[in-house]
Amino acid sequence: MRASDSTATFWRDPVLPHIVTRRACHSRACYKAHSHPTFSIGAVDAGGSVFTGSGDAAVRLAPGSLVLVPAGCVHACNPLPDMAWSYQMLHLDAHWLQQHAPALDGDTARVLHCPDLYAQFCAMNALLFSAAGAEEKDLALLAFLAACAGTAADALPSAYKPVPRQLEPVLAVLQAQPLASLQQLAQAAGLSRYQLIRAFRAATGMTPHAYQLNAHINRARSGLQSGTALAQLAHELGFADQSHFQRVFKAHAGITPGRYRS
Template identity: 60%
Template sequence: MHCASSEIWHDPALPFVESRRACHSRACYKAHSHPTFSIGAVDVGFSRFSGAGKRQVRLTPGTLVLVPAQRVHACNPEPGTAWSYQMLHLDAQWLQQLRLEMGTPAADAGEPARIVRSVELYQHFCQLNALLFSDAGVAEKHAALVTFMGDHDFSAYPALEAAPIAPLGRSVLGQLIEHIEQAELAELSLDSLARQADLGRYQLIRAFRAATGFTPHAYLLNARINRARQLLRQGEELAEVAYRLGFADQSHFQRVFKAHTAATPGYYRTAGSPVLGLLCSPSRRFGAPTSPLPQVQRKT
């Protein structure tokens, strides 16, 4: 039986990108969203992607899934099985600027998730991620990332069911989200949110979930975890992060963080430097690349 292992890469010199790869993982995620554009790749095993309306999509080895910022989703192994995967997160504003530079359309709030079954794109993604986890220089990694995003038109791939249209007005929804993100966990009041939206409590929960994929409380937890990731990358102590974000105690923070990220806050804080080494031999991965990215050659 294989031992599960995972590693996370990030670099303060490249704050707009973070990557993760896991081998033989059985960990499962709660439904969540990121403030980033995310690219996932299935290396070994099979998983179920939820984020396409009410249905799930089965992902096979060599499949990529493209998840827009703020799209609620989860991707978990099939019951009783393990899988190996990679996940790349790109800051939404950084990507928006890159798209403007390239003259491609900017993302909108209803941008759909996409499933890509292309061996060539999967191999290029693996090559890029291997470079990010390597000891290559910052400039080389930055150039490879820009090149990869510029070389591929992700909008050409089939879209999954679009995100639901919010029954709440955009201004009302924006005000509710701002209120929730500024609230303390223990102080979030469903009554006050309902009054602010001029809706009954049940109507509010249904409308907010239709607009965001979350209940108001789940949205707050997800926002707190995304903020926690930022603070932990900056080296903040766990107890301080838990206190700043309004968790009851460090144990509560750890449970919620792990449910959303499949990693403990302590592991996440120390991950990324130094690089822990390759987890899965490339030869064991589906369609493993045998040559470097053609656009960015390593110097010898």
């Protein structure tokens, strides 16, 4: 299945549920800091972009760069100011990756500078978008991942930090009550709201509110793929209305939920 807007095209297939991939051309879309439950591989095709993780460091990516982003890594990758860029982004189910390419699994984002590997990624992604069979596509993906594992990478500043024990009840509340208030979260940690915001951001790279929004959008992706109506999703995820949901979704995903679903 393909879904596209003026710059982006998605591909996914229920026969290969561990893969979602996209291509974007001449895009000016900017993303808020976010994370995915998937392992992601990005490729810069044209223009310049800046990759930021949960730390303060920013890394400039050039055409031909590949960046590997672990599941759960808080990051953003945006075009240089007043410029457009073209890129590809592959998302892989994290459990599938652990089973089939464990050498790539980790907690640190990495950049690969290898023209041959970039060309192999482009060919593999083009194959995914083609009418080729599922087995041929899966084999091409596995071959690419094996090549990645054998290529030296520049490690970016680690986004992984062990969550302090004091914040573990907060994560438990967020898991059980996705719409929990800041006051409820602060009470779970035994902190003031201000103290919680500072401690939570230092540990996760996001404020509690941003963390909640990111979790809502990741749940929305699954709901959209299963066909849940936009209005129902907006209500279930606690958005003020459908327009609010659409604005937040696009800020995180770079595409409207309607386009993503179709």
